[in-house]
Structures are given as structure tokens and as C-alpha cells.
Amino acid sequence: LLSVLVISGMESVNKHRKGIALFRDSHIFQIFETSISLLEAISHKDVSSLQMPFVLAVLDLCLNTLLFDFIGSLSDETSEDNYTVQVPTVWRTAFTDGKLVDLIFQLYIxxxxxxxxxxxxxxxxxASVRRTLFxxxxxxTYLEHVVAGVKRVIENPEKLTEQPAFHEFCRMVSRLKTNFQLCELIKVPEYAAVMRLLAQFTVESLRMMDLSANSTYFLLTFWQRMVTSVPYVRSSEDHLLNLCCPEIMTAFVESRLQNVERVIRDGHDDPLEDQGATLQIMEHLAIICRCEYEKTAQLLANAFDENARIMEAGPEGDIRVVIAEGRLVWLVTLIGTAVFGKTAVSNNEEHDKMDGDLVARCLKFMRINDNRLIFPTTVNANPGKGNVRLEVAFIHLLEQFRRAYIMDQITKSSPVYDKLNTELGVSDETDMLSVIVQKILTNLKYWATNEQILELSLSLLKDLSLGYTAVRKLFRLQEVQLLLSNHTAEHFVFLGQSVPYSTMKHRTVFYEALTRLLTIDLNDDEQLFEQFMQPLAELQRIRFPGRAEGCISGNFTVTSRPCFQRVVVGLCRDLRGVAVACTTKNLFQIVFDWLYPDMFNIMMRAVEEWSSCPEVMTPIFRLLAELCQNRQQRLKFEMSSCSAVLLFKEASKIICAYGNRILVMPDVPKERAYAERYKNIGIIFNVLKCALIGAYVPFGVFRLYGDPCLQDSLNMFVKLFMKIPEEDFHSYTKIAQHYYNLLENVVQDNIAFVSNLQPEVFAAILRSVHTGVTSLDAVVITSACSALDTILNYLYKRFTRSPHPVAKVGMEPEGDSCLVAVKNQPQLMSDVRYVYFNIDDDVFTNFKREIISQQPEDRHAAFEQAFIGLMDGVELSLTVKNKDIFTQNLAKFRREVVEAVKGKEVSPSASNNDMC
Structure with missing residues (x-):
């Protein structure tokens, strides 16, 4: 559609792109050559301090030419993944001999x-110049020059003491393996020497903890990619990684263990505080450690045993014990990482036994640690003798073991369980699942209000519930059966009403996992489902209070408004998790029957009472969005069922009740507008989108039987859209995506409604489509173009059809407001090509005249011929075939215009009709 529907807003983008392309083709190589000539001159002269500003400016000039986005593909300039410098082919002479690389490293010295x-x-x-240039x-040859330059830098490391320079060098080392293959590196004459130097440089860098982890990450990226490529190298080629990688792993492990003492004694920054950066590094180490894994496994085992003995023998609170515990956090994390490395290499039974030996140590220590926990005495407190980072490390270990050894594929029992069986009685996958579930339950009991541990534990439970084989084994566990029967606030504090709203959001994942476990053996057993839902049923039996009275909720009395709100929020969070897991028609019918009508009445009353409270409204609308989403056709009920219609009617009532209240509320400061107003508007757009595209409600019956729920919902959609200022709309990505997805479906199925909108409203929608087509968001562009196509097709039909068409039975009468808007504000559609050309032939004539008049006189004939070819074979209709012909003509028109601008003659081409 982008070829057919070129909007005026795109012209500025196209002009910008053409300007960049012209600059790239005509000027930038000359600028690059000039900068290189100046650098060559600098390399032959002594540079004084007064000349350094000039030198730095020349370096900037050279750098910026190489940073240029030559093909317009760098949507994210911060990304390091698969980055290559896409220099044009005409530049190749500047690179092929390698002299430019030598010059740069000569300047470094x-x-x-x-x-x-x-x-x-x-x-x-x-180092990142595209491979296809050579x-x-x-x-x-080019690679040999780059490797030689890297060697020169390592041999002269005094200038790398500055962090910025060190960071750039680490990035350059990483690019060696990003852009070149291991077999190519091995062929470099200095490969062996450079590998030894790089290994030593990496070891020294890892031991210097003051250096940024962001920089050493690139060094580890290089080694990880090297190890990954080993299977593709002939065995006769010595890659030396079996010598380098154990040294690097030893340096990493020893440096992190030594740093623990600095953190505890001197208060230095702890790298484990940045969990995201730590996990990124662990992903690389998982691969590196598998090269000569025996050495790494022995290193970890020895360090673990030493620190475990100190912790067990030393008095509580002793500084040596605290240090040992901190080191065990690192060791448990590293063992989990090493275990996951199994997934990147071929099966090796000896390595599996080593994994089992390491994991057995960790599990024994985990049991000792769990036994010493003291239940928290107050809500929102951590347990006594608990260590948050140690718990995070245990979850990491269990998660990595799950990913490596608990798989859906049916395989023979792995040797990993040999040591686990001997030490702990864990003989197979089922026993290991029991260990994992017990740990999850311990965390939910003792760490119920620690968000980090709660989130990680529930995420692990959810991952387990998604496995086809594992979930069936889980369901048979006694611990899981107890969990399915005792999921109440009495057993799990985070299900209570005294926790923060931020903690309550994890209840959705909890009930999603539980429901998925339950439905394994449910078989439409409504009685079993009722038993499972009993704790939620007690919450559902709530009575909204007056201003002076309390409210009974289950077996407890709610006397304060905030506590009452928390009951509603918690219930919505729980039910959303239940709904996510019910993906079959029969299961969802059971859920809907349980919800209707009581839960919808609760949501409606909550909207009436607390529409100004976003903490309550957001869970309600997220639950509605989930219920209206037709996952795996679960809402395609039997023909005798009216559940789908009832669902939409209830959703419509709740949306309209909220919208009517929020529209009359006073505006809030801009910094609070998203959280308090716009966020929930975006979720409402998503609710309506899910309902309209689900294809489970026969919307035509609403008007036929006089039910206004669809009309009310669409009217509210438009009002809420107008509530958000146009200039701010695209600042909120999620809202924009939901809006354009909804608009696409509204104009497709309810164009008559759109035609009846007020001219100023229709104009605002067109302006939003105009902005959407020029967006950088692929989701927004796709939906905006689709909506535009539908609107233009409709307008064309309205302008060209008979004045009194036959009305469609049961359909909303079409209005003329859209035509008024287009006629009164022609700039809205001033440059829509194909469709508008068909609507008004004068538009095409005027456009052609304007373009030709801007060209030199000697090119008028060529442009005239190009315009004749543009409309060749195009008829006055909007059929798919006709649009395809115009699209082909448009591509040909572009080529002919380029030729005409270059002064070449455009010859008449065969028409599409002649070619058929």
C-alpha cells in the first residue's frame, strides 16, 4: 500500500532520504579522502599541543564519515548486534590494500x-567494514592488517589506562569475530601470538575490577563467539582456545571471589547489584566455560567446598562467614551458568556427571539455607537470616537446570542424576521437579513481599507450567496438589490485602500457572473448577459499602476504602491469570459462567465509585482486555450460547461508564496525565480492538434489535481519542499502537459510523492517519496504511456512485460529514496519489503541471512522457488489478524521472494493455 498510497507527509521523509542519498553519492567519499589525506600529513609531522584541536577535528571528520548510515538501516544506532559499516562499493580502493588500517594504528602510537x-x-x-566489499x-589481507593493529595496541597498552580508550579497544576486539570467521583468523600469520596476547589482556582486564563491566563484556563476547565457532573448524587447525579459555574462566572466578571481600570490608560497588548486566555476562561465560570444562568444573567445586566449610564452621555474624556467604552467591550463580552451557555443545556424559556433582553441592547448601530461615514477624519484611542475593542465585541455578535438563523431548535418564541420586535421593526428572517446586513454595512463604524474589520464583513456576511433559509430572506431585487446594492469603501473604499494589501484580502470573496446572486433568469437571475457585468466590461475595458502613468480604470485614479497593484489584489480577490459562472453548465457557454476572457487576460498581483511581481501574480494564481476546478461538461458543454477546455488552457498559466520568474530570498536570488518564484510555482501545477483531460477536444484530452497545462503544472510542492532545499522541507508543489497530478495524467494519462523525472529528482522524503513515513504528505504519486504504476506497465510492444508493437492511445510514470535511479541508488529502487522481482528474492535471514547471525546459518532454506512462492502462476503478497496474507504473515512473533528471531521454514504453 505504501507504493499506492503516498501521503504528503511522506514527501518530507522522501526528500530527506533523497538528500542523504545525494550527499552519500556525491560528497561523502570526497570528504573521507580529504580526512585521510590530512591524517597522512599529520602522521609525517610532529604535532604540538597547539595543533591538537585541529588533529582531533580531523579525526572526528574521518570517524563521522565511517559512522554514516549508508543504506538507512540503523534504526537503533546503539545496537552492537551484527553491526557492519556498509560503505559503497566505489570506496573499495581505499580499503583493500590495508594501508588505511596501518595509518590509523600508526597514529595511535x-x-x-x-x-x-x-x-x-x-x-x-x-574492523566492521562489510565483508562483501572484498x-x-x-x-x-585486510584482516591481517587489522590483527596486526590490534597486536600493536596490546604491545603498547599505556594509553589504554583511560576508560574511554579501553572501552573502544574492547569493542574493536569484539568486532574481529563479529565480522570475520574463525577459520580466517586462524590463517593470519600472527594468530598464535595475538591469541596469547589477547588472552593475557583479557585476564588482566577481568582482574582489574575498577574497569567497567560494560567494556569487559565485549572481550567476553569475542571469546564466546570464538568458542561457538569451534565445531565449524577442521580439527587439524589449532585454534588455541583450549589453552586460553580456562585461563579466562579462572581469572573471572578468582577476581569475583576476591572482590567480595572488598565489597564487604571497604564498601565497594557490588557487580551483583546490576542483575541485568550480570546475566548478560553469564550468557557468554556459559559458552566459554564449556571449552575444557573439566578445569572449570574442578575450579568451581574446590572454591565452593572451601567457602561452604567456612560458612558451616564459623560463628554467625563473623566477617569471614559473611565473606564466604558472598562468595557462595557468586559460585551458585556461576554453577547455574555452567550447567546451562550444556545446551550450546554436543552431548557429553562426562560433562553431565560434572554438572550433577556441582548441582548436588548447591542443592545441599540450599536446603541448609532454607532450614535456617526465620519467618518474618511483620508484613512486608524479609525473613530472618535471609540473603536476597543468595536466593536470587538459587533461582538462577534452578532455572538454568530446567532449561538444560528438563525438556519435553522424551530421552533416557541423564547421567546428571547419578551424583544427585547418591547425595540427595534425586533420581530423575520428577524428583528434580519436586525440589524446584519445594523451593518455589518456600520462597512464596518466606519472601512473599520481596518483589525481586517473588517475580523470579513465579516466573520459574510459570515456565515449568508451559512445558508439555513437565506440567504433567508437576500435576502429580503432592506439593502441587496441596498448592491447588490452599492458595489463600492465610498460606501466602502476597495474596492478602496488606501488600503494595506493585506486589499484587504478580498474582496474575501465580494464577496463570496454577490454572494451567489445574486444567491438565480438568476434563470439563465443573465441580473441581468450583473447588479451585472457592477462595476467589469468597472474595467475589463482596458488598459495596455506603459511606459510613463496612463491607463483608469472605470471612473478614473491610472497613476502609483503600482495603476494599485492594480486594477488587486482587480479584481482577487473579481472574486475569485464570483467563490467560483457559485457551479452549469449553474451559473459557466455564470461566465465563463463573464470572457472569457477579464479577461484571463488581467491576461496574468499582468504575462508578473509583473512576479517578488508576490503581483500581487498570487491573479492571486489563481483565476486560483478556476476556475479550479470542485466544485460540476460545470465544467461538456454540450457536445456542449468548455468552459472547453478553461479554461485549458488559464490556461496553463498563467502558462507557468509565469514559463518561473521565471526560468530565478536570485536567491533570502533564507529568501525571499518562498515569492517571491516558494509560487506561490505551487499554480501553485494546479492549475494543480485541472485541472487534475476535469475530465472535455478530455486531449487526445490535442495531437490528435496537441495542446501542456497539454504537455507544464506538462513540466513546472517538471521544477518548479526542481527549488526548494530537501533539502528545505519538509520545505514548502503546496507546498509539492500540489506537491504530482499533482504527483499522473500525473503518473496515463500521465505515458508516465514521461517515457520520462531525467534520472536525473526521479531520482529526485523517490527521492521525497522516501522522501514522510517517511513523517509525512498524505496527503503527501497517495499521495506518490499512485504515487509509479503506477510507480512500470508501471516499472514492461515495464521490463516484449514484446519489441515491439502495440502503442496506439493518445497517447504519451513511452520513455526509466525511465528504464535508474533505471538501472544506482539501489539504487533508492534498497529495494522496492514485485514489485522489481518480476522485478528481483536475488534481492529477494540476499536480503534473506543477512538477513539470519546476524542471528546466529541455526536460519538459521527458517528464511529460513519464507522466503519460504513469496513468497508462489505469482505469477509473479501485479493483486490485487496477491498483497493481498503477503500482507497477509508479515504479517505472520513478526510474524514468531519475533518468530525466540526469538528462537522459525517456522513450515511450509499451502500454500494459499491449503487454497483456
Whole structure:
């Protein structure tokens, strides 16, 4: 559609792109050559301090030419993944001989350290030049120059003491393996020497804890990619990784264990505080450690035993015990990482036995740690003698073991269980699942209000419930059966009403996992489902209080408004989890029968009472969105069922009740507008979108029987859309995506409703479509283009059909407001090509005249011929075939215009009719 429906807003984008392309093709290589000539001159002269600003400016010029987005593909310039410098082919002569690389590293040696960062950044770009720029021999020659430059830098490391320069060098090392293959690196004459130097450099960098982890991450990226490529290298080629990787793993493990003492004694920053960065590094170490795994496994086992003995023998609170506990956090995390590395290599039974030996140590320590926990004495408190980071490490270990050894594929029993069986009696996958579930339940009991541990534990439970084989084994466990029968606030504090709203959001994942476990053996057993839902049924039997009275909820009395709100929020969170897990028609029918009408009445009353409270409204609308989503056709009920219609009617009532209240509320400061107003509006858009695209409600019957629920919902959609200022609309990505998805479906199925909107409202929608087509968001662009196509097709039909068409039975009468808007504000559609050309032939004539008049006189004939070809074979209709012809003509028109601009003659081409 983008070829057919070119909007005026796209012209500015196209002009920008054309300007960039012209600059790339005509000027940037000259600028690059000039910068290189200046750098060559600098390399032959002594540079004084007064000349350094000029030198730095030249380096900036060279760097910026290499940073140029040559093909317009860098939507995220911060990404390091698969990054290549896409220099044009005409530049190849500047790179193939490698002299440019030698020049840059010569400048690194010659110039003072103030220039090192920029020089090494240029080196990063040179190491990232696209492979296809060279042929085979040229690529190998170029790589040899780059590797030689890396070697020169390592041999002269004094300038790397500055963090920026060190960071750029680490990035350059990483790019060696990103852009070149291991077999190519091995062929470099200096490969062995450089590998030894890089290994030593990595070891020293890892031991210097003051260096940024963001920089050493790139060094580990290089080694991880090298190890990953080993299976693709012939055995006769010595890659030396079996010597380098154990040294790197030893350096990492020892440096982190030694740093624990600095953290505890001197208060240094703990790398484990940044969980995201730690996990990123662990992903690399999982691969690196599997190279000569015997050495790594022995290292971890020895360190674990030493620190476990100190912790068991030392007095509580002793500084040596605290240090040992901190080191065990690292060791448990590293063992979990090492176990996950199994997934990246071929099966090796000896390695599996080593994994079992390491995991057995951790599980024994985990049991000891769980036994010493003291139940928290107050709500929102952590347990006595608990260590949050140690608990996070245990969850990490169990999660990695699950990913490596608990699989849906039916396989023979793994040797990993040999040691586990001997030490702990864990003989197979079922026993291990029991260990994991017991740990999850312990965390839910003792760490119920610690959000980090709660989230990780529930995420692990959810992951287990998603496995086809594992979930069946889980269901048969006694611990799981007890859990399905005792999921109340009495057993799990986070299900109570005294926890923060932020903690309550985890209840959705909890009930999603439980419901998925329950439905394994439910078989439409409504009685079993009722038993499972009994705790929620007690919450559902709530009575909204007056201003002076309390409210009974189950077996407890709610006397305060905040506590009453928490009951509603918790119930919505729980039921949303239940609904997510019910993906079959029969299961969802049971859920809906349980919900209707009581739960919808509760949501309606909550909206009436607390529409100004976003903490309550958001869970309600998220539950509605889930209920209206037709996952796996679960809402395609039997023909005798009216559940789908009732669901939409209830959703419509709740949406309209909320919308009517929020529209009359006073505006809030801009910094609070999203949280208090716009966020829930976006969720409402999503609710309506799910309902309209679900294809489970025969919307035509509403008007036929005089039910206004669809009309009310669409009217509320438009009012809420107008509530958000146009200039702010695209600042909220999720809202914009939900809006355009909804608009696409509204204009497709309810265009008559759109035609009756007020002209100013219709104009606002067109302006939003105009903005959407020029968006950088793929979701927004797709939906905006689809909506535009539908609107333009409709307008064309309205302008060209007979004045008194036959009315469709039961359909909303079409209005003329949209036509008024287009006629009164022609700038809204001033540059829509194909459809508007058909609507008014004068538009095409005027457009052609305007374009030709802007060209030199000697090119008028060529442009005239190009425009004739543009409409060749195009008829006055909007059939798919006709649009395809126009699209083909448009591509040809573009080529002919480019040729005409270059001064070449455009010859008449065969028409589409002649070609058929």
C-alpha cells in the first residue's frame, strides 16, 4: 500500500532520504579522502599541543564519515548486534590494500593519549567494514592488517589506562569475530601470538575490577563467539582456545571471589547489584566455560567446598562467614551458568556427571539455607537470616537446570542424576521437579513481599507450567496438589490485602500457572473448577459499602476504602491469570459462567465509585482486555450460547461508564496525565480492538434489535481519542499502537459510523492517519496504511456512485460529514496519489503541471512522457488489478524521472494493455 498510497507527509521523509542519498553519492567519499589525506600529513609531522584541536577535528571528520548510515538501516544506532559499516562499493580502493588500517594504528602510537579514544573508535569502524566489499584474498589481507593493529595496541597498552580508550579497544576486539570467521583468523600469520596476547589482556582486564563491566563484556563476547565457532573448524587447525579459555574462566572466578571481600570490608560497588548486566555476562561465560570444562568444573567445586566449610564452621555474624556467604552467591550463580552451557555443545556424559556433582553441592547448601530461615514477624519484611542475593542465585541455578535438563523431548535418564541420586535421593526428572517446586513454595512463604524474589520464583513456576511433559509430572506431585487446594492469603501473604499494589501484580502470573496446572486433568469437571475457585468466590461475595458502613468480604470485614479497593484489584489480577490459562472453548465457557454476572457487576460498581483511581481501574480494564481476546478461538461458543454477546455488552457498559466520568474530570498536570488518564484510555482501545477483531460477536444484530452497545462503544472510542492532545499522541507508543489497530478495524467494519462523525472529528482522524503513515513504528505504519486504504476506497465510492444508493437492511445510514470535511479541508488529502487522481482528474492535471514547471525546459518532454506512462492502462476503478497496474507504473515512473533528471531521454514504453 505504501507504493499506492503516498501521503504528503511522506514527501518530507522522501526528500530527506533523497538528500542523504545525494550527499552519500556525491560528497561523502570526497570528504573521507580529504580526512585521510590530512591524517597522512599529520602522521609525517610532529604535532604540538597547539595543533591538537585541529588533529582531533580531523579525526572526528574521518570517524563521522565511517559512522554514516549508508543504506538507512540503523534504526537503533546503539545496537552492537551484527553491526557492519556498509560503505559503497566505489570506496573499495581505499580499503583493500590495508594501508588505511596501518595509518590509523600508526597514529595511535604517534599521537598523545587525548586522541586515543577517537583513533580506536575509527579502528572499530574499520574492523566492521562489510565483508562483501572484498574478494577472498583481499579480505584475508585486510584482516591481517587489522590483527596486526590490534597486536600493536596490546604491545603498547599505556594509553589504554583511560576508560574511554579501553572501552573502544574492547569493542574493536569484539568486532574481529563479529565480522570475520574463525577459520580466517586462524590463517593470519600472527594468530598464535595475538591469541596469547589477547588472552593475557583479557585476564588482566577481568582482574582489574575498577574497569567497567560494560567494556569487559565485549572481550567476553569475542571469546564466546570464538568458542561457538569451534565445531565449524577442521580439527587439524589449532585454534588455541583450549589453552586460553580456562585461563579466562579462572581469572573471572578468582577476581569475583576476591572482590567480595572488598565489597564487604571497604564498601565497594557490588557487580551483583546490576542483575541485568550480570546475566548478560553469564550468557557468554556459559559458552566459554564449556571449552575444557573439566578445569572449570574442578575450579568451581574446590572454591565452593572451601567457602561452604567456612560458612558451616564459623560463628554467625563473623566477617569471614559473611565473606564466604558472598562468595557462595557468586559460585551458585556461576554453577547455574555452567550447567546451562550444556545446551550450546554436543552431548557429553562426562560433562553431565560434572554438572550433577556441582548441582548436588548447591542443592545441599540450599536446603541448609532454607532450614535456617526465620519467618518474618511483620508484613512486608524479609525473613530472618535471609540473603536476597543468595536466593536470587538459587533461582538462577534452578532455572538454568530446567532449561538444560528438563525438556519435553522424551530421552533416557541423564547421567546428571547419578551424583544427585547418591547425595540427595534425586533420581530423575520428577524428583528434580519436586525440589524446584519445594523451593518455589518456600520462597512464596518466606519472601512473599520481596518483589525481586517473588517475580523470579513465579516466573520459574510459570515456565515449568508451559512445558508439555513437565506440567504433567508437576500435576502429580503432592506439593502441587496441596498448592491447588490452599492458595489463600492465610498460606501466602502476597495474596492478602496488606501488600503494595506493585506486589499484587504478580498474582496474575501465580494464577496463570496454577490454572494451567489445574486444567491438565480438568476434563470439563465443573465441580473441581468450583473447588479451585472457592477462595476467589469468597472474595467475589463482596458488598459495596455506603459511606459510613463496612463491607463483608469472605470471612473478614473491610472497613476502609483503600482495603476494599485492594480486594477488587486482587480479584481482577487473579481472574486475569485464570483467563490467560483457559485457551479452549469449553474451559473459557466455564470461566465465563463463573464470572457472569457477579464479577461484571463488581467491576461496574468499582468504575462508578473509583473512576479517578488508576490503581483500581487498570487491573479492571486489563481483565476486560483478556476476556475479550479470542485466544485460540476460545470465544467461538456454540450457536445456542449468548455468552459472547453478553461479554461485549458488559464490556461496553463498563467502558462507557468509565469514559463518561473521565471526560468530565478536570485536567491533570502533564507529568501525571499518562498515569492517571491516558494509560487506561490505551487499554480501553485494546479492549475494543480485541472485541472487534475476535469475530465472535455478530455486531449487526445490535442495531437490528435496537441495542446501542456497539454504537455507544464506538462513540466513546472517538471521544477518548479526542481527549488526548494530537501533539502528545505519538509520545505514548502503546496507546498509539492500540489506537491504530482499533482504527483499522473500525473503518473496515463500521465505515458508516465514521461517515457520520462531525467534520472536525473526521479531520482529526485523517490527521492521525497522516501522522501514522510517517511513523517509525512498524505496527503503527501497517495499521495506518490499512485504515487509509479503506477510507480512500470508501471516499472514492461515495464521490463516484449514484446519489441515491439502495440502503442496506439493518445497517447504519451513511452520513455526509466525511465528504464535508474533505471538501472544506482539501489539504487533508492534498497529495494522496492514485485514489485522489481518480476522485478528481483536475488534481492529477494540476499536480503534473506543477512538477513539470519546476524542471528546466529541455526536460519538459521527458517528464511529460513519464507522466503519460504513469496513468497508462489505469482505469477509473479501485479493483486490485487496477491498483497493481498503477503500482507497477509508479515504479517505472520513478526510474524514468531519475533518468530525466540526469538528462537522459525517456522513450515511450509499451502500454500494459499491449503487454497483456
Amino acid at each position: 604517534k599521537l598523545p593519549s587525548v586522541a586515543s579514544e577517537k583513533i580506536l573508535h575509527i579502528g572499530v569502524q574499520l 574478494n577472498g584474498s583481499e579480505r584475508q
